[in-house]
Amino acid sequence: MVNKIAVIGSGLMGSGIAYVSAWNGITVTMVDIKQEFIDKGMERLRTDVMTGIDKGKITMTQAEGLMSRLSATIDIEEAVKDADLVIEAIFENMEVKKEVFAKIDAAAPAHAILATNTSSLSIDELATATKRPDKFIGMHYFSPVPAMKLLELVIGDKTSAETIATAEAVGKTQGKTTVIAKNSPGFIVNRLLMPVMREAILMLERGEATKEEIDNAMLQVGKAPAGPFTLGDFVGLDIAYNAMSTLYREIGDCFKPPDTLKNLVESGAIGMKSKKGFYSYGADIVEPEAPKGADPNWIVERLNMPAVREAMILVDDDIANKEDIDMAMKLGASWPMGPFEMADKFGLDKIKEFLTKLESESGACYSVPKYLE
Ligand SMILES: NC(=O)c1ccc[n+]([C@@H]2O[C@H](COP(=O)([O-])OP(=O)(O)OC[C@H]3O[C@@H](n4cnc5c(N)ncnc54)[C@H](O)[C@@H]3O)[C@@H](O)[C@H]2O)c1
Structure with missing residues (x-):
């Protein structure tokens, strides 16, 4: 008591x-x-x-x-x-x-x-x-x-x-x-939030979509409370960078902070609190990049899939159960659905197919988890 x-x-x-x-x-x-x-x-x-x-x-x-x-x-x-x-x-x-x-x-x-x-x-x-x-x-x-x-x-x-x-x-x-x-790096919420932000930055670096397209897709189609770039600027890019760096150090390359994030933090552009991060919050108006025409549904699937995969790894490794992971993401990150609810909606077979294709194109960070075997 x-x-x-x-x-x-x-x-x-x-x-x-x-x-x-x-x-x-x-x-x-x-x-x-x-x-x-x-x-x-x-x-x-x-x-x-x-x-x-x-x-x-x-x-x-x-x-x-x-x-x-x-x-x-x-x-x-x-x-x-x-x-x-x-x-x-x-x-x-x-x-x-x-x-x-x-x-x-x-x-x-x-x-x-x-x-x-x-x-x-x-x-x-x-x-x-x-x-x-x-x-x-x-x-x-x-x-x-x-x-x-x-x-x-x-x-x-x-x-x-x-x-x-x-x-x-x-x-x-x-x-x-x-x-x-x-006890494990990032526990539940940070462990699953970081892959989404990392994938969003990598998508931007590859020139597949602009940050506005990515944020809008996650907001409108993904029903997230904020897109990953807006969220990063709000939370503080220094905090996101530290969290990602811890996961990188303790889990490995699949959490390596992308250069764009590292460079922003090193230049002092750490988000809203410094008036500059992915977006600008000062007087200087920065014109958005011309849209790349990326399909919003594809953006959402492509960004959510690594987090769903990571959630399955947490279950495979006996770190947390499905119900707690879903609850944690809904209450701690305001996700409209937990990753296992997303997986059920999408279909486990389709996720396996999606990841198999991703792994063949982009390597082991997208391998099919035991959970799906
Ligand atoms: N800020 C967040 O969003 C957040 C969320 C979850 C967990 N945390 C964790 O919570 C902890 C605190 O974070 P915070 O944001 O409140 O930091 P903070 O800087 O606002 O507060 C830390 C306080 O601890 C005091 N302090 C330092 N050494 C002390 C000591 N030896 N004895 C007593 N007080 C001492 C400092 O004077 C300061 O007032 C950290 O471990 C952080 O990782 C932070």
């Missing part, structure tokens, strides 16, 4: 996790390294509360209740000493996270579960910084935490069934839908 959570890091994710916890009746202490960072985190949290009040989702009394369950400190030992669950959301750096987990492990009660919100680091390696790998788990929330319904639970080699059940219960209390993935 989790009554008290300590959230380590009061940044974008930490303050969001603190918010959904306190809003749902859990006592929370938020920790950061400096008072000014705590003040910023609390300010962000108050803004979320005010937004809730403005939208009529939270009453003044509920807001007061929420704030009364929240406290913040720069003393990590003090914050974790009576916590049932500690959720870490500090910078994405293995060494720093391990140092912090060693400290938490020494100060937290023996029954406490330790969780990390890492997007890309190995849960098993992080767990080695503690003496309780059975009580160690990944709790990967999505941004903005109050709005995004998905929580990926990332299971390490030694994570116990009890720890998984407790993390699931906490997620449910926080209003999240949980899915389970075994």
Whole structure:
């Protein structure tokens, strides 16, 4: 039973996790390294509360209740000493996270579960910084935490069934839908989002379609919430590049970031936040390239197929099940359908045919997964 959570890091994710916890009746202490960072985190949290009040989702009394369950400190030992669950959301750096987990492990009660919100680091390696790998788990929330319904639970080699059940219960209390993935690069959502973006950039580089044609096809025919270029600019090309580079390093060449992406990031064009990415958001108006006349249906099939294939590999490798993968992509990436729902609609035989042809033209990154054999 989790009554008290300590959230380590009061940044974008930490303050969001603190918010959904306190809003749902859990006592929370938020920790950061400096008072000014705590003040910023609390300010962000108050803004979320005010937004809730403005939208009529939270009453003044509920807001007061929420704030009364929240406290913040720069003393990590003090914050974790009576916590049932500690959720870490500090910078994405293995060494720093391990140092912090060693400290938490020494100060937290023996029954406490330790969780990390890492997007890309190995849960098993992080767990080695503690003496309780059975009580160690990944709790990967999505941004903005109050709005995004998905929580990926990332299971390490030694994570116990009890720890998984407790993390699931906490997620449910926080209003999240949980899915389970075994510790593996990119977990579910990033692992499947990256092939779509990569294929879109490669399609652009090959001159088969313009970025406007690709984005429009994915929006109108694919019913995606945004095309891959608009989405990349929105999320930040630096973030997309880092995520793709991690998968490239850990899985191999099929995730190699295309040169166009690398060059944009190196030139500082990282999307909306720098006013330039795939598109321009400043005063300078850039004329779109002349359309190539690519068939929108072909664009959507060609871009979705590698993600469907990757989803099948996750099942083949026993990393996640079909239902969780479909749910994760619908809630975490706002896909209108999960990859297995897409596969059913398209027909498994047709997918096999599509991939067989692609593999013969473009190589092993499009090989037919065991799932289809
Ligand atoms: N931003 C996202 O969309 C997103 C989504 C999912 C997961 N994540 C992961 O969540 C984590 C946090 O990301 P973020 O975007 O909230 O970062 P952020 O930079 O907004 O916040 C990190 C906070 O951690 C604090 N911090 C650093 N070292 C600390 C320490 N030793 N003790 C206590 N606090 C410390 C920093 O001062 C900062 O306030 C990262 O691991 C990231 O990969 C981020």
